[in-house]
Amino acid sequence: MYKENRGSPREMHKVTCADCGKETEVPFKPDGSRPVYCRDCFQKHKPKRF
Helix, strand or coil: CCCCCCCCCCCCCCHHHHCCCCCEEEEEEEECCCCCCCCHHHHHHHCCCC
């Protein structure tokens, strides 16, 4: 399903969840244009699939 990163570790970026304020890490550099959520809050905010 996902391509594995061959050997090199993924660069993680520390962020603060826009919902609960908990510090977490994400595998991308946020640009500030969209809110970033921790794993738990992301599950609450992700769009429902039909």
